Amino acid sequence: MTPQTAPPDAPAVPHPLTPAEAAALVPDGARVMIGAFMGVGTPGRIVDALIERGARDLTVIANDTARPEVGIGRLIAAGCVRRAIVAHIGTNPETQRRMIAGTIDVELVPQGTLAERIRAAGAGLGGVLTPTGLGTVVEEGKRRIEVEGQDYLLELPLRADVALIAARSADHMGNLVYSLTARNFNPVMAMAAALVIAEPNEIVPVGVLPPDAIHTPGVLVDHLVRRGERIDHGHA
Amino acid sequence: MTPQTAPPDAPAVPHPLTPAEAAALVPDGARVMIGAFMGVGTPGRIVDALIERGARDLTVIANDTARPEVGIGRLIAAGCVRRAIVAHIGTNPETQRRMIAGTIDVELVPQGTLAERIRAAGAGLGGVLTPTGLGTVVEEGKRRIEVEGQDYLLELPLRADVALIAARSADHMGNLVYSLTARNFNPVMAMAAALVIAEPNEIVPVGVLPPDAIHTPGVLVDHLVRRGERIDHGHA
Amino acid sequence: MDTRERIARRVALELRDNSLVNLGIGLPTLVARYVPAGMRINFQSENGIIGFGARPPEGMEDVHLTDAGGAFVSAQPGAVSFDSVMSFALIRGGHIDLTVLGGLQVDRHGRLANWIIPGKLVPGMGGAMDLVTGARRVIVAMNHTQKGTPKIVETLTLPPTADRAVTMIVTELGVMEPSPEGLVLTEVTEGVEVEAVVAATDAPLIISPDLRLMAS
Amino acid sequence: MDTRERIARRVALELRDNSLVNLGIGLPTLVARYVPAGMRINFQSENGIIGFGARPPEGMEDVHLTDAGGAFVSAQPGAVSFDSVMSFALIRGGHIDLTVLGGLQVDRHGRLANWIIPGKLVPGMGGAMDLVTGARRVIVAMNHTQKGTPKIVETLTLPPTADRAVTMIVTELGVMEPSPEGLVLTEVTEGVEVEAVVAATDAPLIISPDLRLMAS
Numbered sequence: 001m002t003p004q005t006a007p008p009d010a011p012a013v014p015h016p017l018t019p020a021e022a023a024a025l026v027p028d029g030a031r032v033m034i035g036a037f038m039g040v041g042t043p044g045r046i047v048d049a050l051i052e053r054g055a056r057d058l059t060v061i062a063n064d065t066a067r068p069e070v071g072i073g074r075l076i077a078a079g080c081v082r083r084a085i086v087a088h089i090g091t092n093p094e095t096q097r098r099m100i101a102g103t104i105d106v107e108l109v110p111q112g113t114l115a116e117r118i119r120a121a122g123a124g125l126g127g128v129l130t131p132t133g134l135g136t137v138v139e140e141g142k143r144r145i146e147v148e149g150q151d152y153l154l155e156l157p158l159r160a161d162v163a164l165i166a167a168r169s170a171d172h173m174g175n176l177v178y179s180l181t182a183r184n185f186n187p188v189m190a191m192a193a194a195l196v197i198a199e200p201n202e203i204v205p206v207g208v209l210p211p212d213a214i215h216t217p218g219v220l221v222d223h224l225v226r227r228g229e230r231i232d233h234g235h236a
Numbered sequence: 237m238t239p240q241t242a243p244p245d246a247p248a249v250p251h252p253l254t255p256a257e258a259a260a261l262v263p264d265g266a267r268v269m270i271g272a273f274m275g276v277g278t279p280g281r282i283v284d285a286l287i288e289r290g291a292r293d294l295t296v297i298a299n300d301t302a303r304p305e306v307g308i309g310r311l312i313a314a315g316c317v318r319r320a321i322v323a324h325i326g327t328n329p330e331t332q333r334r335m336i337a338g339t340i341d342v343e344l345v346p347q348g349t350l351a352e353r354i355r356a357a358g359a360g361l362g363g364v365l366t367p368t369g370l371g372t373v374v375e376e377g378k379r380r381i382e383v384e385g386q387d388y389l390l391e392l393p394l395r396a397d398v399a400l401i402a403a404r405s406a407d408h409m410g411n412l413v414y415s416l417t418a419r420n421f422n423p424v425m426a427m428a429a430a431l432v433i434a435e436p437n438e439i440v441p442v443g444v445l446p447p448d449a450i451h452t453p454g455v456l457v458d459h460l461v462r463r464g465e466r467i468d469h470g471h472a
Numbered sequence: 473m474d475t476r477e478r479i480a481r482r483v484a485l486e487l488r489d490n491s492l493v494n495l496g497i498g499l500p501t502l503v504a505r506y507v508p509a510g511m512r513i514n515f516q517s518e519n520g521i522i523g524f525g526a527r528p529p530e531g532m533e534d535v536h537l538t539d540a541g542g543a544f545v546s547a548q549p550g551a552v553s554f555d556s557v558m559s560f561a562l563i564r565g566g567h568i569d570l571t572v573l574g575g576l577q578v579d580r581h582g583r584l585a586n587w588i589i590p591g592k593l594v595p596g597m598g599g600a601m602d603l604v605t606g607a608r609r610v611i612v613a614m615n616h617t618q619k620g621t622p623k624i625v626e627t628l629t630l631p632p633t634a635d636r637a638v639t640m641i642v643t644e645l646g647v648m649e650p651s652p653e654g655l656v657l658t659e660v661t662e663g664v665e666v667e668a669v670v671a672a673t674d675a676p677l678i679i680s681p682d683l684r685l686m687a688s
Numbered sequence: 689m690d691t692r693e694r695i696a697r698r699v700a701l702e703l704r705d706n707s708l709v710n711l712g713i714g715l716p717t718l719v720a721r722y723v724p725a726g727m728r729i730n731f732q733s734e735n736g737i738i739g740f741g742a743r744p745p746e747g748m749e750d751v752h753l754t755d756a757g758g759a760f761v762s763a764q765p766g767a768v769s770f771d772s773v774m775s776f777a778l779i780r781g782g783h784i785d786l787t788v789l790g791g792l793q794v795d796r797h798g799r800l801a802n803w804i805i806p807g808k809l810v811p812g813m814g815g816a817m818d819l820v821t822g823a824r825r826v827i828v829a830m831n832h833t834q835k836g837t838p839k840i841v842e843t844l845t846l847p848p849t850a851d852r853a854v855t856m857i858v859t860e861l862g863v864m865e866p867s868p869e870g871l872v873l874t875e876v877t878e879g880v881e882v883e884a885v886v887a888a889t890d891a892p893l894i895i896s897p898d899l900r901l902m903a904s
Contacts, residue, residue: 037519037520037540037556038519038538038540038541038542039542040519040535040536040538040542041536063556064596064598066542086596087596087597087598087599088595088596088597088598089594089595089596090593090594090595090596090598091542091595096594099594106594106596108594108596108597110597110598110599110600110601110602111518111556111560111597111598111599111602112560112563112564112599112601112602112606113601113602114556115556115557115559115560116359116361116557116560119557119777120364121781122777122781123352123776123777123780123781124366124367124777124779124780124781124782124821124822125352125364125365125366125388125780126365126366126367126381126383126386126388127364127365127381127383127388128356128361128363128364128365129361129362129363129364129390130360130361130362130564131360131362131605131606131635131636132564132601132602132605132606132634133601133605133634134605134634134635135632135634135635136601136631136632136633136634136635137631138597138601145362145363145381145390147362147363147390147392148392150362152361152362152363154365154381154383156383156384168536171766173766175766175768177448178448178555179448179536179553180447180448180520180521180534180536180537180547180553181517181519181520181521181536181537181538181539181553182535182536183448183520183553183554183555183556184519184520184555184556184559185555185556186555187555187557188555188556188557191777191781191783206765206766207765207766209766211416211737211739211763211767211768211769212413212414212415212416212419212449212451212769213448213449214768214769215448215555217738217768217770217774217778218730218766218768219708219730219732219738219778219783220783273735273736273756273772274735274754274756274757274758275758276735276751276752276754276758277752299772300812300814322812323812323813323814323815324811324812324813324814325810325811325812326809326810326811326812326814327758327811332810335810342810342812344810344812344813346813346814346815346816346817346818347734347772347776347813347814347815347818348776348779348780348815348817348818348822349817349818350772351772351773351775351776352773352776355561355773357565358561358565359560359561359564359565360561360563360564360565360566360605360606361564366780367821367822367851367852368780368817368818368821368822368850369817369821369850370821370850370851371848371850371851372813372817372847372848372849372850372851373847374813374817404752407550409550411550411552414771415752415753415769416736416737416750416752416753416763416769417733417735417736417737417752417753417754417755417769418751418752419736419769419770419771419772420735420736420771420772420775421771421772422771423771423773424771424772424773427561427565427567442549442550443549443550445550447521447523447547447551447552447553448553450552450553451771453522453552453554453558453562454514454550454552455492455514455516455522455562455567456567
């Protein structure tokens with residue numbers, strides 16, 4: 001085999017960042033997608049670093065706001081979030097309290113519509129037609145389009161400045177594999193943001209993840225966040 | 237662990253079919269999606285059985301018509317196809333000959349639009365907005381929809397009566413794993429047809445495919461086609 | 473048999489072998505306990521799995537394997553995991569045979585409200601709008617009244633979850649099915665008078681000529 | 689250096705380290721031979737792989753691992769495979785940094801025709817319309833003329849591939865870039881007179897004040 005390119009161990013993704021370095025790439029006021037479903041599959045170390053650096057006025061796009069002490073809920077409780085575009089806030093009384101107090105805006109989006117809107121941004125679609133939300137408050141301000149005698153709502157793409165992604169494994173090219181129900185919104189968010197930062201549980205050598213098992217191609221990932229601890233393996 | 241349901245070895249997908257039994261489920265005149273990209277990832281035994289039973293007037297929805305002696309190309313050459321909805325016929329002079337002779341209708345669709353239209357059917361969308369095809373022959377007869385100052389074409393869902401799918405592995409519940417570039421249109425087609433028949437290279441026991449590695453959930457698959465040979469393993 | 477069990481047992485009779493089923497949080501979850509013997513049901517959880525099972529023994533839970541409520545579950549043989557895009561493509565694309573959901577109100581046309589009490593409880597719709605719009609069959613499993621107030625109403629006072637009528641309503645008093653003419657009472661619980669069901673219902677009820685005792 | 693090699697070498701100078709690149713069939717494929725040393729390019733093939741490499745040694749080919757033309761390829765370490773939906777989401781979603789395509793005609797606005805010669809050759813657009821519409825940069829790599837007839841024309845006589853202007857046109861005679869004022873000749877091949885390029889071009893050419901010799 002004659003490789004056409006430079007040695008594959010040349011990292012495609014630059015050196016892994018610390019959580020603090022990652023948080024520094026998320027400016028105040030940014031639109032930030034954060035993976036997770038009820039706290040499962042949250043990039044928790046980056047979330048903590050955002051709180052530590054005192055991030056402000058973030059617009060968070062996520063499935064839910066978990067619980068006050070869990071995942072994205074911690075970001076809400078720390079006052080980092082000005083606006084949340086989510087499908088569910090029912091498990092986080094802190095989000096509800098701040099919404100009523102007017103310190104956080106909440107835009108509720110049906111979960112499937114949220115997924116399709118993020119996907120539309122990532123896949124270059126100008127919008128999708130869905131029956132979900134017809135005749136409900138979700139329809140407010142939206143165009144109704146008839147196709148073959150059936151009405152649909154036109155739902156528009158949802159983009160972000162940054163996506164914060166949790167994964168089980170990454171290789172040094174940024175290829176990602178997720179675990180079970182921790183996958184959720186992570187893969188689609190990796191397609192819809194200008195800057196993508198992934199926080200895997202482990203970073204493995206390039207070439208050890210089977211091509212068919214990789215869920216997110218590394219070309220979509222700009223940065224990895226370094227593992228917390230280095231295992232002492234006695235290597236020089 | 238207390239399982240909530242019957243023993244998992246109760247097959248969700250009925251007994252595997254022979255290729256001939258599968259072909260019998262595809263009526264003349266049916267709209268049939270067939271996986272493959274230039275012949276790679278074709279459910280070849282079902283295709284051969286369709287030819288053998290003399291299927292007629294099929295509408296084939298596929299990426300391409302391969303070459304006359306390969307995959308879907310064989311179906312064209314055998315005169316089984318009345319209409320092809322495909323992105324490419326350049327490698328099959330037989331398709332071109334029949335198109336010019338008027339014995340086969342060809343609807344050319346941009347490859348990405350083909351994928352999104354099939355996906356729209358499978359995902360319950362009424363359509364998607366895409367810039368692909370604007371200002372080209374693809375625009376003919378379609379609605380142009382403006383969103384935030386940008387024009388898009390409204391592309392409609394594409395459904396089928398039957399999808400014929402090729403996979404590397406299946407378990408007896410119909411869960412499917414594909415191999416490398418043989419994946420192509422197979423997974424999305426498994427979502428967009430009333431009847432889904434998969435032809436894997438192997439059928440493995442339930443429980444041996446890791447949940448994170450499965451590409452197509454077995455609930456989408458109605459039938460598996462039996463492996464050609466049984467390995468003689470000396471078991472009673 | 474308590475009220476909730478009665479409702480769950482009745483709903484379980486609607487399960488079909490080898491089907492794909494999504495159960496909402498709360499009462500609907502109980503339906504999983506009454507799957508008929510020998511029947512295989514593929515339970516989907518919208519956070520991204522088909523084939524989850526009961527909570528594993530202590531110490532064997534995994535933070536990456538939960539249901540949509542965040543509770544630990546197990547993976548049955550043949551389980552498959554996927555992302556939210558696929559999960560809702562299954563829901564919205566008509567691949568879910570049956571969803572069972574709780575309800576706050578159902579109107580005379582079978583339209584459901586179950587996601588918000590404005591000014592009081594704003595949990596968000598989560599996947600409810602997608603499920604009611606996209607699942608092949610939608611069964612509402614709920615108490616007939618809330619503190620004496622009928623939940624089956626002439627006109628919704630709460631924001632609807634979808635335009636589409638549900639397939640069936642199961643309460644502790646009976647079973648109702650929407651029809652073009654209105655809600656049809658098809659089954660009544662043993663020991664309950666039809667008049668009592670009518671009295672507890674704000675919407676007009678059509679009594680089915682084939683009215684039966686509620687099965688279980 | 690033959691014509692095709694000259695064109696491919698010039699296009700290869702547009703490669704950026706660590707970028708995602710899709711090469712069309714034919715001449716564009718040659719670009720992969722001239723990736724600068726030390727640079728890593730992620731080559732995508734629209735049939736569903738990033739990170740494919742050269743054809744493997746005889747006997748090690750696999751029928752499940754081919755490029756978009758159906759030719760056997762290898763998988764480099766870190767390669768990833770995916771389905772057509774993902775493949776075209778990458779193409780249409782702006783994730784491809786550069787695509788290099790062949791051309792039949794390009795007009796004065798930089799609009800490309802490369803998928804059909806009506807009544808003569810009807811291969812189908814394949815992924816060409818998606819690539820020209822969705823890739824961040826689109827370079828057309830082609831001969832300047834076809835049997836003496838200019839391919840860079842005032843007005844397309846062939847059906848266009850997309851509305852959008854390409855980024856750059858590289859031929860054996862030079863390099864042109866579309867601008868709001870028209871096509872700008874930015875580089876000319878060593879030993880070729882500017883007048884000869886103009887004469888071989890049907891569309892009006894603006895000669896760049898910074899005109900250089902074609903790099904390689």
